[in-house]
Amino acid sequence: xxxxxxxxxxxxxxxxxxxxxxxxxxxxxxxxxxxxxxxxxxxxxxxxxxxxxxxxxxxxxxxxxxxxxxxxxxxxxxxxxxxxxxxxxxxxxxxxxxxxxxxxxxxxxxxxxxxxxxxxxxxxxxxxxxxxxxxxxxxxxxxxxxxxxxxxxxxxxxxxxxxxxxxxxxxxxxxxxxxxxxxxxxxxxxxxxxxxxxxxxxxxxxxxxxxxxxxxxxxxxxxxxxxxxxxxxxxxxxxxxxxxxxxxxxxxxxxxxxxxxxxxxxxxxxxxxxxxxxxxxxxxxxxxxxxxxxxxxxxxxxxxxxxxxxxxxxxxxxxxxxxxxxxxxxxxxxxxxxxxxxxxxxxxxxxxxxxxxxxxxxxxxxxxxxxxxxxxxxxxxxxxxxxxxxxxxxxxxxxxxxxxxxxxxxxxxxxxxxxxxxxxxxxxxxxxxxxxxxxxxxxxxxxxxxxxxxxxxxxxxxxxxxxxxxxxxxxxxxxxxxxxxxxxxxxxxxxxxxxxxxxxxxxxxxxxxxxxxxxxxxxxxxxxxxxxxxxxxxxxxxxxxxxxxxxxxxxxxxxxxxxxxxxxxxxxxxxxxxxxxxxxxxxxxxxxxxxxxxxxxxxxxxxxxxxxxxxxxxxxxxxxxxxxxxxxxxxxxxxxxxxxxxxxxxxxxxxxxxxxxxxxxxxxxxxxxxxxxxxxxxxxxxxxxxxxxxxxxxxxxxxxxxxxxxxxxxxxxxxxxxxxxxxxxxxxxxxxxxxxxxxxxxxxxxxxxxxxxxx
Numbered sequence: 001x002x003x004x005x006x007x008x009x010x011x012x013x014x015x016x017x018x019x020x021x022x023x024x025x026x027x028x029x030x031x032x033x034x035x036x037x038x039x040x041x042x043x044x045x046x047x048x049x050x051x052x053x054x055x056x057x058x059x060x061x062x063x064x065x066x067x068x069x070x071x072x073x074x075x076x077x078x079x080x081x082x083x084x085x086x087x088x089x090x091x092x093x094x095x096x097x098x099x100x101x102x103x104x105x106x107x108x109x110x111x112x113x114x115x116x117x118x119x120x121x122x123x124x125x126x127x128x129x130x131x132x133x134x135x136x137x138x139x140x141x142x143x144x145x146x147x148x149x150x151x152x153x154x155x156x157x158x159x160x161x162x163x164x165x166x167x168x169x170x171x172x173x174x175x176x177x178x179x180x181x182x183x184x185x186x187x188x189x190x191x192x193x194x195x196x197x198x199x200x201x202x203x204x205x206x207x208x209x210x211x212x213x214x215x216x217x218x219x220x221x222x223x224x225x226x227x228x229x230x231x232x233x234x235x236x237x238x239x240x241x242x243x244x245x246x247x248x249x250x251x252x253x254x255x256x257x258x259x260x261x262x263x264x265x266x267x268x269x270x271x272x273x274x275x276x277x278x279x280x281x282x283x284x285x286x287x288x289x290x291x292x293x294x295x296x297x298x299x300x301x302x303x304x305x306x307x308x309x310x311x312x313x314x315x316x317x318x319x320x321x322x323x324x325x326x327x328x329x330x331x332x333x334x335x336x337x338x339x340x341x342x343x344x345x346x347x348x349x350x351x352x353x354x355x356x357x358x359x360x361x362x363x364x365x366x367x368x369x370x371x372x373x374x375x376x377x378x379x380x381x382x383x384x385x386x387x388x389x390x391x392x393x394x395x396x397x398x399x400x401x402x403x404x405x406x407x408x409x410x411x412x413x414x415x416x417x418x419x420x421x422x423x424x425x426x427x428x429x430x431x432x433x434x435x436x437x438x439x440x441x442x443x444x445x446x447x448x449x450x451x452x453x454x455x456x457x458x459x460x461x462x463x464x465x466x467x468x469x470x471x472x473x474x475x476x477x478x479x480x481x482x483x484x485x486x487x488x489x490x491x492x493x494x495x496x497x498x499x500x501x502x503x504x505x506x507x508x509x510x511x512x513x514x515x516x517x518x519x520x521x522x523x524x525x526x527x528x529x530x531x532x533x534x535x536x537x538x539x540x541x542x543x544x545x546x547x548x549x550x551x552x553x554x555x556x557x558x559x560x561x562x563x564x565x566x567x568x569x570x571x572x573x574x575x576x577x578x579x580x581x582x583x584x585x586x587x588x589x590x591x592x593x594x595x596x597x598x599x600x601x602x603x604x605x606x607x608x609x610x611x612x613x614x615x616x617x618x619x620x621x622x623x624x625x626x627x628x629x630x631x632x633x634x635x636x637x638x639x640x641x642x643x644x645x646x647x648x649x650x651x652x653x654x655x656x657x658x659x660x661x662x663x664x665x666x667x668x669x670x671x672x673x674x675x676x677x678x679x680x681x682x683x684x685x686x687x688x689x690x691x692x693x694x695x696x697x698x699x700x701x702x703x704x705x706x707x708x709x710x711x712x713x714x715x716x717x718x719x720x721x722x723x724x725x726x727x728x729x730x731x732x733x734x735x736x737x738x739x740x741x742x743x744x745x746x747x748x749x750x751x752x753x754x755x756x757x758x759x
Contacts, residue, residue, distance in 0.1 A: 030063055031051070031053040035051040051071060062095065066085070085102050101130055110142075116139055133159075135151045153170035153173060160232070164194045164200060166208060167193060187203055200513070201221070202234075202237070239253075264300065269292035289302065308339060319343060320343060334363070336591075353377035363385075371392070371393040371397065372403060375404075379411075384411075412424060416703065419445075421444075474505065477490070486513050486516065515554065527551070545578075549578065553585065566578075576675070576680050596619060610637075617629045617630075617631075617636065630650065647674075659690060668685040677708075699723065699726065702718050713746050716739035733759050740756075
C-alpha cells in the first residue's frame, strides 16, 4: 500500500513539472510574438518589455535577445543593442548576423582590432559574406591600407557587380592611391550600375570638382536633379557649387528653386539667409530667417541663428532678446548659452562670462570654442594664467583653431616671449598664408627681437596684401623710427595718414619724430591740423593740447606750456597726464606755493569742483606731503566718486604706504573702469596686485603699461619686481637695469642696485 501511494505522488509531481515546462514555453513564445507585433507597429517600448519578459522566463533565449537588440537600435540605444547582440553571440556562436552587427558597433567605436577579430571569424566560415567584406574594406580604409581596401571592394564586385557601394568605395581607395583615372572609371561604373540613384552622380560630381573639371561636375549635379527634381538637398548642393564658383546669381536661383520646390521646409530658407548674410544683403538675410521662423515659431535653432545674426551685426539688444527667449524655454541649450557668454564678454561682465563658460566646459569638456571663450573671460578678469591655460586646452582639442592660435600668439607677445609669438604666428601663416593679423604679430615679434630685415619684409608683405590698410605703413614706420631712420619713418607715417588721417598713434609718432629732429614749429602745426579733425571729441582735444604743452615745455616756453595743459584739463578733466605735467611745471618754476594758493582760492569760490582738489593733490604728492595729497584726493572723490585721476592717485598713494591695500584696490578698479587704456592706471593696478601677492595679474597690467610708456623708470621697476617674484630672473634683471638707466635717481635705486648685485 505504501509503495502504491509513493508511485501515485511521483506521477502527480511529474505531471505538474511537465505542465509547468509546457506553460513556460508557451509563455515565452507568446511574449516573443507580442513583441514582434509591437515592433511591426512601431511601438518599440512595448516591444522591448515583451522581449525582456521572454528573456526573464528563459535567460538563454537567443532569438529574444536578437529582437531586443533590433528594438534597442530603433530606440537609439546602441549600448543596449550591443549588449543584446553579445548575448546572441554567446548562446548562438554560429549566428553570423549577430557577430556582424557586433563588428559594426566595434568599428564605429574605432575598436578596429576587436572588429577585425569578429570579421575574420565570419569570413572563415562564409568567405563570400558581402556585408563582412564591406566592414573589412572599411577597416582597411581606416588603417590607410588603400591597396588592400581596393582589392576587397573588387572582390565584392566579383561576387555581385550590382553593388553600387562597392564601386564608390573602390573609387575612394583608388583616389587615395593617387590613381584618379581608375577612380573615375569606378565612379562611372557606379552610375551605369544604378542610373536612377543620385548617390553615384554626387560622388562623380565631387570627383570632378576636386579635379577642377567644373563643366563635367555641373553636368553630374544637374543629372542628379533631373533624376530627383523634388530633392531640395540637391538644389542646395548646386547653389553651394555656384557660390564657390563665384556666381552668386546662379547660386541664389538654385536656393530660391529649393524654396519653391518645398516651401514648407525651413532648410532652404536658412541656407539662403546665410548666403545673403555672406554676400552683404543683410535685410534679405533677416527676412529669410523670419520666414523660417514663421513656418516653425517654436524652433529654437532658428531663433538662435537670428540671435547670432543680430550679434554679428552689433544689434545687441535684439541679440539679447532672442537669447533670453531661448533660455526661458531651454535653460540648458548650449548654443544660446554660448552666445549669452559672448554677450557678457562684450559688456565686460567677465566674471559672469567666466562662470558661464566654466559650466559649459563641465558639460562639454571637448568643446574647443567653450575653452577659448573661457580663456577670454579669465583674461578679461585679469586672471592671465587661467586664461592662458584655457586657450592652451582649446588648442589641444583643436590644433587648427585659428582664433585660439592667434590669441595665444598675442599672449606670448604681451608676455614678451617673442620667440613663441613668432612660432605661433608662423604656424597660422602655414595654414592661411594671407592671414593679416598673424602677419602683424609676426612682424611685431621680429621687430622686438631686432630681426629688422625679416620684420621689414613682413610689414611690406602686409602692405602688398592690403595696400589700403594703414597698419602695414604704420608698423613699418615704427620699425624705421626704432632704427632712427627718421625720413623713412615719416614717409610711411604719411602714407598711413593719407589712408586714415584720424589715426592718433600715427599722428603721435609723426609729432615725436619732428620734435626729435628739433622741428618744433612743424610739430605744433601738425597738432593744430589734427585738432581740426576732432572738433567734438574732447578726449582727443585733451591729448593734443597736452602734447602741445610738452612741445612748448621742451622749448622752455613755460607760459604757453601751462596754457596748453590747462586747455587739456578744460577739454577733459579725467585725462591724467596734464595734472602731472602742471605739477612738474610748477616745481620747475618753483611756483608750487603760488599754484597752491591759486587752487585753494578757486575751491573757496566753488567748493564743488573736483579738478582743483586733484591739482592740489598732485602738487602735494610731488612735494611728498602725503597727508595733504590724500586729503585732497579724497575730497575730489567725495565731489565725484567716479573721478578716475583722483581714484588712481589715491590708490597708488595708499599702496605705496602699504596702507589698506584692499581700499587701494577698490579705487584702482574705479580708475581702470573709467580709463582702461591709461598706462598710469595700469601701473597703479599692477603695483597693487603685486602688493597683494597676485604676481601674474600684476605682470599683465604692468606689461600693458610698459608697452605704452616704455621709457618710464617706475613702471620698469615695478615690472622687474613682479618678474622677480615669479622666478623670471632674466626679465627681472633686464627691467631693473633699464629702470636705473632711465633714472639713476629713482627713489628705489638703492634697493634695485642691491637686488642686481645679488643676481
